[in-house]
Amino acid sequence: MRIAGAFILFLTLWCFCACKHETLKPKTATNPTTLSDNYPDDISKIVINRCATAGCHNSASYENAGGLLMDSWDHLFDGGKNGAVVIPYDIENSSLLYFINTFADLGPTALPLMPLDQPALSREEYIQVRDWIAKGAPDKNGNIPFASNAATRQKIYVTHQGCDLIGVIDGEKKVVMRYIKVGGTLNNEISDYVKISTDGQYAYACFWNGNTIQKIDLSTDSVVAEAKLPEAYWKNIFITPDGQRLLATTWQSATIVAINTGNMQVEQTYTGFQYPESMAGNTMGTYYVTERFGNTLCKLSANGNIQKISLDGKPLTTIPAANTPNPYRILMSADNTKYFVTCENTNELRVFDAQTDNLIKVIPTGRMPQEMAQSRTHPYLFVTCTNDTIATGVVGSVYAINYNTWDTKRLEGKLFQPHGIAVDDRNGLLYVFSRNQDKSGPQPHHISPCNGRNGFYNLFSTSTLLPYNNSRYEILVDPYSADVRFK
Structure with missing residues (x-):
């Protein structure tokens, strides 16, 4: 599969023009005469001699x-400015393979072809790299990337509505380290929410x-159990503080x-809602549910009784209108x-x-506020505003709200239809x-086996409220929750 001419030109400019990363952290170069590159020998011969060379991917x-x-x-x-290029065990989503492949029967191909201005990798060389990634991309001693400290490793999880995969981001390196296959027998079951x-x-x-x-073990990043339900359209999950029950x-x-959560069996069903969307709860067993319109x-x-609360002080309604909040x-x-x-x-x-x-405060935000995340070390609640119009090529913003003083600040960055936040x-x-679903958004850096345009994520400092760097870390199609x- 080859990318169209305009996309090829874009990729060339994106990856190889002299565009210095303003906050890229310096890395210590490997000196082959004093320090091993730590690749297995067969992979080292390819990567060091063909990729980590002058003018390409060496320290200079x-x-x-x-x-x-x-x-x-x-x-x-x-990884690079666009995020991870190799995902251990995952040849479909390791974009490095797209750029070193010239054999249509072996998988996707993308341009510019690598190594740049050199003969292409032979079929045998490409297969060596591909099979190495399929085995987890181990170092010369057999260590698998991101496999250590499995019980305590900090990770961020994100659903993708474009394919039945959940992305796993390593908290230290900040790049995608795994994709977890989720869903069942349907082509795309649209993973909507993760908790x-x-x-x-x-x-x-x-x-x-x-x-x-589905229940995912976060030490192994694998699905270990699931609850079978009689219907679809599942929107949101809340886990009780003791971890023994989830409500959906x-x-x-x-x-x-x-x-x-122990046996993944349904214990109780609550009725009496209209388009129940989101849930929250406290330690006393009281749950709050937003009705979407x-x-x-x-x-x-806990006994199933429902009290209806008007969000705006007006008569209760579940019919959307021009002035209804639509929580x-x-x-x-x-x-x-x-x-x-x-x-x-x-x-x-x-x-x-x-x-x-009782209502405490009404705080104006950008257009279409949706997801929220709260810091526990700084007094900020963060809100994604999906449809904020900021500047050419930028759609959406994030509002930081100080939950002690109610001061607000709009965080601006290279966003496009931001939704999920953590x-x-x-x-x-x-x-x-x-x-990044609209075609007017940033052109993805590379193709995807999923159906649609790749999304991306940005990082901000929770202490300064400024962008952590200028990177857009590319990720699979439609990152959502x-x-x-x-x-």
Whole structure:
């Protein structure tokens, strides 16, 4: 598969023009005479002699070669300006393979062909690299990238609505380290939401076009169990503080199910909702549910009783109109004293007292506020505003709201339709995931086996509220929901 001419030209300019990365951290070059590059011998002969050469991916030239340094095994897995190029065990999503392949029967091909201005890799050389990645891309001693400290490694998880994969980002290197195959037998079940247990041991994923909720072991990054459900259109997951139950919303029957996380069996079903979207809860067993359209918030008790709360003080309605809030996401504050609701139709955040359900504050935001994430080391609530019009080539913004003073700041960056958002307080970073579905958005750096345009993520510092760097880390199609392993 070959990319069209305009795309080829773009790729050439993107990767190889003299465009210095302003905040790229210097890397110590590998001196072959004093330090091993740590590749297996057969791979070293190819990478060091054909890729990590003058004018390409060595220490003297890599800044102008997509920021990708390949002079050692360790540096390879830092990725480049566009993120990871090798995903262990995953030849379909390791973009390095696209650019070194000239054999149509062996997989996708992308230009500019690498090595640049040199003879192409032979069929045997390409197969060697491909098979090495398929085996996990180990170093010369058999160590697999990102495999150490599996029980404690900080990771960020993101769903992709364009394919049945969940991306896993390493908290230290900040690049994609794995893709987890999720879903069932359908071609694309549209993974809609991912939520991680408070102990960081499991994640749970639900699907818009599927009838399961899957349980993922975060030490092995593999699906280990699932709940079989009678219908589809699953939208949101809430995990109780003790980790023993999860509650999930579905549009199909307008119900909420409670699932035992130990055996993944449905224990209870709650009815009486209209398009239940998002959930939050406190330590007292009280749950809040947004109804997607209108102005209604439902307060659900453990015995199934529902109290309806008007978000704007007007008569309750579940019918959208020009001035209805249309609540999207709800989030409980870390101290359980208040809860936040994004109102995407009225472009505002509404803050309520969790004891009295009285409105505390209405905070204007950008257009179409949706997802939220909260820092626990800095007093900020972050909100993605998907449709903010900022500048040419930039759509969407993030609002940082100080939940002590209610001061707001709009974070601007190279975003396009941002939706998923996650705070990694361990590393002081905010992850913002741009869907990039509109064709007027940034042209993806490389192709994808998924159907559609690749998305990307940007990083911001939670202390300065400024971009951490100028990188757009490319990721698979339509990144949608995200969560961090250890809060």
